[in-house]
Amino acid sequence: MEYCFGVDIGGTTVKMGLFSGEGELLEKWEIPTKKGTDSKPLLKAVGEEMEKCLSRKGIKKEEIAGVGMAAPGPVNEEGLLRGAVNIGWGDVFLGREAEKIMEIFPVFIGNDASFAALGEFTFGAGKDVSSLIMITLGTGVGGGVVLNGQVLMGKTGTAGEIGHTTINPFETLTCNCGKKGCLEQYASATGMVRMAEKFLQESNKPSPLRQLDKITAKDLWEQAKKGDELALDITKYVSHLLGMAIANACYIVDPEMVVIGGGVSQAGQFLLKMIQEAYAQHVFPHCRDKKFALAKLHNDAGIYGAAAMVFEKK
Amino acid sequence: MEYCFGVDIGGTTVKMGLFSGEGELLEKWEIPTKKGTDSKPLLKAVGEEMEKCLSRKGIKKEEIAGVGMAAPGPVNEEGLLRGAVNIGWGDVFLGREAEKIMEIFPVFIGNDASFAALGEFTFGAGKDVSSLIMITLGTGVGGGVVLNGQVLMGKTGTAGEIGHTTINPFETLTCNCGKKGCLEQYASATGMVRMAEKFLQESNKPSPLRQLDKITAKDLWEQAKKGDELALDITKYVSHLLGMAIANACYIVDPEMVVIGGGVSQAGQFLLKMIQEAYAQHVFPHCRDKKFALAKLHNDAGIYGAAAMVFEKK
Numbered sequence: 001m002e003y004c005f006g007v008d009i010g011g012t013t014v015k016m017g018l019f020s021g022e023g024e025l026l027e028k029w030e031i032p033t034k035k036g037t038d039s040k041p042l043l044k045a046v047g048e049e050m051e052k053c054l055s056r057k058g059i060k061k062e063e064i065a066g067v068g069m070a071a072p073g074p075v076n077e078e079g080l081l082r083g084a085v086n087i088g089w090g091d092v093f094l095g096r097e098a099e100k101i102m103e104i105f106p107v108f109i110g111n112d113a114s115f116a117a118l119g120e121f122t123f124g125a126g127k128d129v130s131s132l133i134m135i136t137l138g139t140g141v142g143g144g145v146v147l148n149g150q151v152l153m154g155k156t157g158t159a160g161e162i163g164h165t166t167i168n169p170f171e172t173l174t175c176n177c178g179k180k181g182c183l184e185q186y187a188s189a190t191g192m193v194r195m196a197e198k199f200l201q202e203s204n205k206p207s208p209l210r211q212l213d214k215i216t217a218k219d220l221w222e223q224a225k226k227g228d229e230l231a232l233d234i235t236k237y238v239s240h241l242l243g244m245a246i247a248n249a250c251y252i253v254d255p256e257m258v259v260i261g262g263g264v265s266q267a268g269q270f271l272l273k274m275i276q277e278a279y280a281q282h283v284f285p286h287c288r289d290k291k292f293a294l295a296k297l298h299n300d301a302g303i304y305g306a307a308a309m310v311f312e313k314k
Numbered sequence: 315m316e317y318c319f320g321v322d323i324g325g326t327t328v329k330m331g332l333f334s335g336e337g338e339l340l341e342k343w344e345i346p347t348k349k350g351t352d353s354k355p356l357l358k359a360v361g362e363e364m365e366k367c368l369s370r371k372g373i374k375k376e377e378i379a380g381v382g383m384a385a386p387g388p389v390n391e392e393g394l395l396r397g398a399v400n401i402g403w404g405d406v407f408l409g410r411e412a413e414k415i416m417e418i419f420p421v422f423i424g425n426d427a428s429f430a431a432l433g434e435f436t437f438g439a440g441k442d443v444s445s446l447i448m449i450t451l452g453t454g455v456g457g458g459v460v461l462n463g464q465v466l467m468g469k470t471g472t473a474g475e476i477g478h479t480t481i482n483p484f485e486t487l488t489c490n491c492g493k494k495g496c497l498e499q500y501a502s503a504t505g506m507v508r509m510a511e512k513f514l515q516e517s518n519k520p521s522p523l524r525q526l527d528k529i530t531a532k533d534l535w536e537q538a539k540k541g542d543e544l545a546l547d548i549t550k551y552v553s554h555l556l557g558m559a560i561a562n563a564c565y566i567v568d569p570e571m572v573v574i575g576g577g578v579s580q581a582g583q584f585l586l587k588m589i590q591e592a593y594a595q596h597v598f599p600h601c602r603d604k605k606f607a608l609a610k611l612h613n614d615a616g617i618y619g620a621a622a623m624v625f626e627k628k
Binding site for chain 1: 388390396444445447459461462464466467468469470471472473474475476478479480481482483484491492493555558561562563564565566567568569570596597598600601604
């Protein structure tokens with residue numbers, strides 16, 4: 001029996017998991033992310049954590065089939081991570097560097113949102129479908145595409161970047177990415193709060209949201225669920241834009257399922273239904289009944305997907 | 315040595331080609347499309363044409379490896395053509411029906427724009443790349459996606475339908491598809507003429523376009539090439555929307571190449587450069603240098619792609 005490690009490098013923590021050959025998560029833990037321009041200290045720390053784990057478990061290094069490593073940036077076809085701004089890294093062949101430092105082979109790297117989609121596909125919400133797109137509604141809007149069982153990275157590493165598709169060509173505010181009118185400007189947790197503040201200012205409707213010092217996306221969805229009219233206006237508007245962006249993506253790859261994940265997806269079936277209804281308004285009748293599901297693996301999707309990548313490539 | 319037939323069913327004519335096992339087009343011809351609600355008369359006529367071709371060439375039916383057949387409508391994963399409005403057909407398993415009527419096996423069917431993309435990928439503009447999306451600017455806007463050497467049909471048959479991605483959420487006019495704000499409403503030949511008429515009405519700029527009784531997309535691009543300021547305003551606007559829609563599609567699948575085809579693409583490198591510049595404004599810096607190319611196979615792309623499908627599946 002073989003094992004593998006799934007690693008998910010985030011801006012704050014590095015999540016790590018040891019998986020059995022059957023894809024069972026045997027142990028998971030996390031360490032703080034070492035930031036800076038050099039990726040070596042972080043990789044060294046990850047390697048040491050793996051060594052400790054192996055000795056704890058009495059597993060030999062030769063029994064490790066490989067390591068999957070999710071990185072917070074675009075990874076191109078050649079395995080080049082095109083920078084990870086949240087950590088401070090520039091362009092780096094992270095997989096090769098990790099193999100050298102950690103002395104475990106092979107190391108497969110990929111974009112974190114793409115690996116999360118692969119995780120949901122292999123072990124989570126999408127384990128019974130043949131293709132999916134996943135949209136992650138968090139601080140930003142991430143995405144991943146899995147077709148015919150394979151995660152799509154893309155030539156330059158931007159496959160699945162639905163958060164930066166333009167949905168409002170008339171937007172005047174600039175997105176973090178430098179463009180204007182990206183989905184992320186409206187449908188990330190931050191974007192939803194921005195929309196809420198805009199609606200509150202432009203409307204006279206009463207709302208419990210007006211009593212809050214600082215609105216969060218969670219407050220917004222909670223009030224909408226309770227039937228607050230203004231909160232419903234806002235969530236419907238945001239869902240409309242999400243439905244449109246998802247429809248546009250489905251008109252390119254037409255997957256069997258759409259998975260919604262990220263912190264905002266804790267609003268559950270209420271949010272899912274609203275997005276699905278908006279989606280149906282933006283597509284031909286014969287593709288209106290697409291499967292929609294909530295993500296199941298939550299914060300572990302990245303390590304599951306990283307592990308799935310090792311099994312897929314073996 | 316084996317042969318195959320490539321068939322491209324259009325609203326006016328059915329194009330047919332006999333191909334060698336090496337993918338060489340040995341003979342091509344066309345017959346008028348038999349319209350109506352029943353697909354059998356058309357398939358019978360196509361079958362008879364094949365028989366005649368085989369006897370002309372002295373080829374036995376057993377030497378035919380298969381038939382690829384492009385249809386003007388969405389084809390889902392199960393091979394169900396979800397209607398072909400231009401001909402009058404409803405839902406039909408066209409491949410199975412064709413096999414029964416024509417007695418040639420197997421028959422692979424697919425959407426015409428998707429097969430055209432596969433044709434360009436295998437024999438045309440994209441023969442040296444690993445993935446592409448193709449956008450066809452004709453009466454409508456069609457599209458196809460080829461990833462890792464395989465044409466993407468999609469679960470419900472709408473993969474590649476870039477013409478019906480929403481690019482203007484504030485449009486009030488309805489597209490032929492029933493939605494509002496589709497790319498096709500601006501960037502098809504018809505859409506470009508509509509935009510030209512709008513700009514002529516809303517602007518006071520002089521332009522040779524004002525002397526024409528009826529403007530065509532060809533006139534528009536010809537005047538733009540000659541440096542007419544108003545024609546340039548219009549072509550830049552339309553290219554901007556095309557660049558945006560292509561950027562959105564590339565953010566989902568991130569292919570190696572974008573191929574522009576269809577009647578409007580006869581405007582050549584001038585049009586290609588304008589679209590490419592607009593694309594670059596809508597993407598991250600590291601994916602700005604994507605390959606853009608004009609389609610090479612023109613009206614034969616469908617039959618080439620249909621033939622490629624047979625070779626791919628054998």
